[in-house]
Amino acid sequence: MAPDPLVRVTGLRKTFGTRRVLDGVALDVRAGEAVALLGPNGAGKTTLLKILATLVRPTRGAAAIGGQDCARRPEDVRRLIGLVAHGAHVYEDLTALENLRFWAALWGLRLPASDLAAALADVELERHAGERVRTFSEGMRRRLSLARFVFARPRVLLLDEPFAGLDQRARKWLEEYLQAFKAGGGAIVMATHSFGRELAIADRLAILVAGRIALDTPRAALTSDDVQRLYALHTENGS
Amino acid sequence: MTRVLGWLAVVALLAGLAVGFGVAPREVTQGNVQRIMYVHVPSVLVAYLAFAVVFVASVAYLARRAEAADRIAHASAEVGVLFTGITIATGSIWGKPTWGTWWTWDARLTSVAILFVMYLGYLLLRGMVEDRERGARYAAVLGIVAALNVPLVHFSVVWWRTLHQPPSLLKPGTPTIASAILAALLVNVLAHALLYAYFLAKRVRILRREQEASA
Amino acid sequence: MTYARRAWAVVWKDLLVERRSKETLNALFFFSLLLLFVFQFTLGPDRERLAAVLPGLLWLGFILSGLLGLGRTFLVERENDCWEGLLLAPGDKSAIYVGKLAGNLLLMLVVEAVLVAMFVVFFNVDVGGVWPGLALVIVLGTIGFAAVGTLFAAMTAQVRARELLFPVLLLPVQVPILLATVKATEAVLLGEPLAAVADWLKLLVAADLIYVVVGVLTFEFVLEG
Numbered sequence: 001m002a003p004d005p006l007v008r009v010t011g012l013r014k015t016f017g018t019r020r021v022l023d024g025v026a027l028d029v030r031a032g033e034a035v036a037l038l039g040p041n042g043a044g045k046t047t048l049l050k051i052l053a054t055l056v057r058p059t060r061g062a063a064a065i066g067g068q069d070c071a072r073r074p075e076d077v078r079r080l081i082g083l084v085a086h087g088a089h090v091y092e093d094l095t096a097l098e099n100l101r102f103w104a105a106l107w108g109l110r111l112p113a114s115d116l117a118a119a120l121a122d123v124e125l126e127r128h129a130g131e132r133v134r135t136f137s138e139g140m141r142r143r144l145s146l147a148r149f150v151f152a153r154p155r156v157l158l159l160d161e162p163f164a165g166l167d168q169r170a171r172k173w174l175e176e177y178l179q180a181f182k183a184g185g186g187a188i189v190m191a192t193h194s195f196g197r198e199l200a201i202a203d204r205l206a207i208l209v210a211g212r213i214a215l216d217t218p219r220a221a222l223t224s225d226d227v228q229r230l231y232a233l234h235t236e237n238g239s
Numbered sequence: 240m241t242r243v244l245g246w247l248a249v250v251a252l253l254a255g256l257a258v259g260f261g262v263a264p265r266e267v268t269q270g271n272v273q274r275i276m277y278v279h280v281p282s283v284l285v286a287y288l289a290f291a292v293v294f295v296a297s298v299a300y301l302a303r304r305a306e307a308a309d310r311i312a313h314a315s316a317e318v319g320v321l322f323t324g325i326t327i328a329t330g331s332i333w334g335k336p337t338w339g340t341w342w343t344w345d346a347r348l349t350s351v352a353i354l355f356v357m358y359l360g361y362l363l364l365r366g367m368v369e370d371r372e373r374g375a376r377y378a379a380v381l382g383i384v385a386a387l388n389v390p391l392v393h394f395s396v397v398w399w400r401t402l403h404q405p406p407s408l409l410k411p412g413t414p415t416i417a418s419a420i421l422a423a424l425l426v427n428v429l430a431h432a433l434l435y436a437y438f439l440a441k442r443v444r445i446l447r448r449e450q451e452a453s454a
Numbered sequence: 455m456t457y458a459r460r461a462w463a464v465v466w467k468d469l470l471v472e473r474r475s476k477e478t479l480n481a482l483f484f485f486s487l488l489l490l491f492v493f494q495f496t497l498g499p500d501r502e503r504l505a506a507v508l509p510g511l512l513w514l515g516f517i518l519s520g521l522l523g524l525g526r527t528f529l530v531e532r533e534n535d536c537w538e539g540l541l542l543a544p545g546d547k548s549a550i551y552v553g554k555l556a557g558n559l560l561l562m563l564v565v566e567a568v569l570v571a572m573f574v575v576f577f578n579v580d581v582g583g584v585w586p587g588l589a590l591v592i593v594l595g596t597i598g599f600a601a602v603g604t605l606f607a608a609m610t611a612q613v614r615a616r617e618l619l620f621p622v623l624l625l626p627v628q629v630p631i632l633l634a635t636v637k638a639t640e641a642v643l644l645g646e647p648l649a650a651v652a653d654w655l656k657l658l659v660a661a662d663l664i665y666v667v668v669g670v671l672t673f674e675f676v677l678e679g
Contacts, residue, residue: 016370018453055538057304057372078544087535091467093474098467105463106543106550108456132474141534301675357626364623367613373678377609380672381623384602387668388627391661395630398653399637 004067005030006156006187007052011061013211014047021047023211024061027189031155034178034188036202036219038195038227040235043208045191046085049158052189053083065156082154084162088145090133096120096144097129103148111151119150124173139170146177157181159190163198175201195227207234241444244437251430255423263423272336277423279329281431282322283351287389289319289435290358294386297379306450307443309375312382314442316361318435323355350396357385357392371450457549464553469560471530478526478561482519486569489515490576504577509639513632515569516596517625520562524603525620527554528611537612541677551604551673555666558600566592579643587642591651594658595635601665602627608676634658 007029014022022044029035037045050056051063054074062069068076083089090099100119104111120126123143133141142162149157157178163171178188178201192198199205199219205227207215214234222230259277266273296312299305330348331341342348361381368374472478493511497504504511531537540550570588573579581588603624610620635658638651648655 015453053538053542055541075544078542081542083538083542085535085538087533087538089536089539090534091471091530091536092533093471094467098470102463102467103539103543106460106540106545108460108545110459301672353626353629360623360626364609364613364619367615367619373612376675376678380605380609380675383672384605384627384665384668387664388630391630391657391664395633395657398657399633 007063007065007189009048009052009061009063012048012051012058012063013060014044014051014056015059021211022051022058025208025211025213027206027213027216029156029187029189031185031187032182033203034182034190034201035204035206036199037189037191037206037208038193038231039191039208040193044211045193045208046160048208049083049085049160049189049191052156053081053085053158054078055083080155081158082146082149082152082156083158083160084142084145085158085160088141089148090141090144092134093132095130095132096125096136096147099133099144100147104151107152109151115151119147120144122150123147123177137167137170138165139167139173142166142170142174154186156187156189159188161192162190163192163194163196171197195224195231199224199227205230207231209235241437241440244433244440248430248433248437251426251433255427255430258423258426263419264417266420269337272333275329275333277427278431279326279333280424281428282325282329284428285431285435286319286322286326286351286354288432289315289322289439290354290386290389292439293319293358293361293382297382297386300375300379301383306375307447309379310443310446310450311439312379313365313375313446314439316358316378316382317442318438320355320358320362321438322431322435323351323358326351327355344400346397346400349400350392353392353396354389357388361385457546457552460545460549461553461556464550465557465560468530468554468557472561478523479564482523482561482565483568485522486515486519486565486572489518489569490572494576501578508573508577508579509636509643512570512573512639513595513636516562516566516592517599517628517632519565519569520596520599520603521621521624523561523565524558524600524607524624525610525617527558527604527607532611537677547674547677548670550677551608551669554608555600555604555669558604559596562596562600563593566596581643584642584645587648588639590648591635591638591642591655591658594655594662595631595638597662598631598658598665599628601662601669605665605669605673605676608673630657630661634661 005028007027009025009027012022012025013020025044025048027035037048039045047056051058052065052070054070054077057071062071064070065077066080068080070077089103091102094102097116097120100116104116117126117129120129123146125140125143125147128136128140133144136144162174166174175198182188182201188201190198190202202219205215205217205219205222206213207230215230217230255277259274263274265271292315293312296308296315300308300312327348330351334343334348335341361378364381365374365378368377497507528537531540541547570581574581606620606624610616610623613619634654638654638658641651642648
């Protein structure tokens, strides 16, 4: 029997004011699996990620990570997740090392300097440890953001457009990083609206249109052209 | 149910008027002006009641996240602000012939005025936060801070300045007002409390309809 | 222990950012100086008239610079969505409040000390013999002011009309602190013993306790975003 999915979403609905952003979303993600959420802007991808990240409470339905309900037991969920969203959660006026030291302390961890240095080395930022984030490229910020998870050890990564604004080298690095994360038994939910190479790390594609999952399918058999065709088919019908 | 409450409030208010003007005697020193007390005192008591309800509902909301508690807090704050406004207006009308001025920085008028702006701010906050869930949370926090602030405001303002007649109703010991006046006051307190309950029930229902329509 | 270390991390981070950006402190010093000009111009050169309203002016200065300074508390958390990071770090969220409050307290006390020094220089106020009492009143008043200010700053940081809403919410709630501190400052400057204002000091202590406890208990609901 397969183990329970790490991420389980059922009948999820979220309204902001009179606008229904999510309307009955269901999604399971197992350990070692990555799901790419595709969809046009405003389809609800970010909202779904935020509900999984305990940042937004659903209006109806439930989202759970590791068996813990995101709305009812947010603290337990927070120990299991790592979120990389549009903001990298780093302070511009602090150096890379200072940022890491702050987040480690706030997580209640008491880490020796060597551990912090190792975390930076893990994301290939060791040469920039003493530089302020203000001078960092987009890719470096994202890597610094991920460096926090070296010591926080999440089981689920929630990524919102993780490849946006990255150069070729940074993309390649991130792909390898995410593959390694999956191989280590982690689950990934990744929102994106491009069909580039990043889809290669996804095991499944879920197309979100107007707050509903229009299609949830394994990716392996699909070529890039297939994905584009499916996407066009569903987004045009749905919206 | 709400309708019954409404009619009860109407009947009680009419009875209050009748007793206040018909039965209660003309007060010796102040004359007819004193009769405004039958509105002034009940309004302020009901306003305090309303803000106490805001406090309890706010705590309940944060503990349970029940939208019903949030609606009660919201509605009660609105009705409380209304009655606070009535208190200030009637106090002012009473002050003109009695003290010769519409407004003095008398201790109790001042502390009611501070309550008024504090809870106006509460309603302003609710209006300015777009996301309903967030607005409810923020308002609950403010509702708790504001309610706990009420005694602090009271003591600080009383020590700061006091011109007002000492409280005439709630003082322990020998009753100092004529029993007919006291009776008129009590009838009016009951009438205002019923009116508060009616407004609250009505407003809660409207809020629920609004929220259902948008969910 | 972990709680204190987490609170300290927030203080350390905020002080470091402030030292690097120098955004808040420099502007507040300058603002205080300008306030002094404004007070002088609006009240005229009459020293006696000034002396009579001095305690009020002093606290007006504290409140105005406090409104500006406290209102900025959480702006740094909006850059790169650090706010979310604070919320997602597992553990008691009130440690963040305590850290922010401590940082604000430090910031405000520094600005207030400078403001008092400027009053001494420009308005010829004599605080020589009364400074311990004055310091006590200022510290007690500032704790209460910063406790509510920090909580409300978090509450308004994400709202559109932040600059407007923050003072509108904070000022009415601060009336007890304001009355108590102005009265106590008045007495202290007149050379009266602290015992003469014991009631006001007790009120300040009670207010400080209530505000800090409420802030600690409710902060997580505000941080939720």
